[in-house]
Amino acid sequence: MTIPQSVSWENHTIRLLDQRKLPHVTEYLTLGTVESVFEAIKSLAVRGAPAIGIAAAFGVALSALTCKTEDVHELKEQVFMDSGYLSQSRPTAVNLFWALNRMNEVVVRSNTAQSLRENVLAEALTIQKEDAEVCRSIGEHALTLFQNGDRVMTICNAGSIATAKYGTALAPFFLAKERGIHLSVFACETRPVFQGARLTTWELMQADIDVTLITDSMAAHTMKMKQISAVITGADRIAANGDSANKIGTFGLAVLAKSFGIPFYIAAPLSTFDLDTPNGDAIPIEERDPSEITHVNGVNIAPDGVNVFNPAFDVAPADLITGIVTEKGIIKPDKASIAALFA
Numbered sequence: 001m002t003i004p005q006s007v008s009w010e011n012h013t014i015r016l017l018d019q020r021k022l023p024h025v026t027e028y029l030t031l032g033t034v035e036s037v038f039e040a041i042k043s044l045a046v047r048g049a050p051a052i053g054i055a056a057a058f059g060v061a062l063s064a065l066t067c068k069t070e071d072v073h074e075l076k077e078q079v080f081m082d083s084g085y086l087s088q089s090r091p092t093a094v095n096l097f098w099a100l101n102r103m104n105e106v107v108v109r110s111n112t113a114q115s116l117r118e119n120v121l122a123e124a125l126t127i128q129k130e131d132a133e134v135c136r137s138i139g140e141h142a143l144t145l146f147q148n149g150d151r152v153m154t155i156c157n158a159g160s161i162a163t164a165k166y167g168t169a170l171a172p173f174f175l176a177k178e179r180g181i182h183l184s185v186f187a188c189e190t191r192p193v194f195q196g197a198r199l200t201t202w203e204l205m206q207a208d209i210d211v212t213l214i215t216d217s218m219a220a221h222t223m224k225m226k227q228i229s230a231v232i233t234g235a236d237r238i239a240a241n242g243d244s245a246n247k248i249g250t251f252g253l254a255v256l257a258k259s260f261g262i263p264f265y266i267a268a269p270l271s272t273f274d275l276d277t278p279n280g281d282a283i284p285i286e287e288r289d290p291s292e293i294t295h296v297n298g299v300n301i302a303p304d305g306v307n308v309f310n311p312a313f314d315v316a317p318a319d320l321i322t323g324i325v326t327e328k329g330i331i332k333p334d335k336a337s338i339a340a341l342f343a
């Protein structure tokens, strides 16, 4: 695959693909402070649940490496403070909190300042490496759901740049391509920030995968006219009962899929499940700046002062989800199956 890596660790800094500039400009940010990592996550320079977790993990490594004390207690205090700060960058993707918890555990069990620094960097690199393997497995399982010639709809970008590699919902398309299986993807543009129009189309075109861009409002008509065979999306947080939060518009696709009798799949790693959240109503939904809706590429397209509601995510209830594709296989979206996954 020729798609660039969204996050990497280079020369004691984070090299970050600036996803806000894609597809027309491929530019990298060099992040050397925890504050710059926070800003990169908040402003969507890095986005997608697993990639946010990876960036935050490297942020914790930066915290440890840039704090100059040799007193391990002082160092721990600083790193925990920075970890807490990073946890406030975005509220919905649980991968952020999952990655920070993993990093915090490593901090707790480190006995010297030097070992702490070595351990946190090693853990961040492990989180990244594991995510690539996990995404490939998700792709393998998801590919069993599709047949040569299928037309599949997706929304947002759950691709390679939203993860360490391969993506979640897009992983089966990359694997299908490798194996000569022809799948056509219909990508919803994903207002307001256009992750579908800018990122999903770009990633799939880089890999020479058949992709057609539609606006979000064309989903129902396209399902009918183009004989869409399935919908697959990523997730930002899956509650203990299977309710799944993902990019705004996903809920609508799930309702439409049900109405057309089309299977609706969520593809996500175990790090996206939150067993402490009982159902979708308890998932915190991020609300973002109104300018994301009133402005397109900096141009104001709405009357000044208009009221705006800009939730970044919605929740597809479990009863609309046909199956959740994980690295351990495809499960039913219910409490028992999810509990069994973690048993």
Ligand SMILES: CSC[C@@H](O)[C@@H](O)C(=O)COP(=O)(O)O
Pocket (backbone or CB within 6 Å): 047, 048, 049, 050, 093, 155, 156, 157, 158, 159, 162, 163, 167, 168, 169, 195, 233, 234, 235, 236, 246, 247, 248, 312
């Ligand atoms: C593998 S990425 C899964 C989800 O994080 C993705 O579908 C999504 O909703 C991303 O939202 P974003 O606001 O772009 O971070």
